[in-house]
Amino acid sequence: MGFVKVAEIQEIPVGTMKMVKLGEKEILIVNIGGKFYAIGNKCTHMGGDLSRGRLEGNMVTCPRHGAKFDVTTGKSIAGPKIGFLRVKTGDEPAYEVKVEGNDILLKID
Template identity: 50%
Template structure:
């Protein structure tokens, strides 16, 4: 289906992240250093909502076990932990984003 409009840039005047649903997929849309990025909202570790986590300096932290992901690429940066146990790290899925005429568009169909 290609790029689809998911938000307007004006929506990001006072926020840095937004949860969107696109073709049955939950996507985390973020604004980092003036640019927009989209990754899967589902943490690869145990399925936590990354939207509910914190976004700081381009890093999103899962609220469940502290796994950290680059909000631009979905690359895993910090392993999830429970007490003193560390778990295997997997990268999150990222999606192409572009801006046209004040609209943010995401393509979830690119493999």
């Protein structure tokens, strides 16, 4: 499918994130130091909305049970915390991002 425009750069200032919808997919776009990254927005544990989570550096924490993901790669850093236990959860898909002028484009297969 190639690259699709999903947002404009002024919508996502440095250190913030935004969820965009592409068909059925929810994708989290993050601006870290002026560079944009995109991963799946639905937590791989139980579908928590990562765009409502906390962003610290390149790590987003799910608002539901605290799973942590690296937004630059989609990799799971820490699983959800259930009671005293941390269990494992899968990685998020990561998407290629490109900026053209003011437009943020995502590569979708």
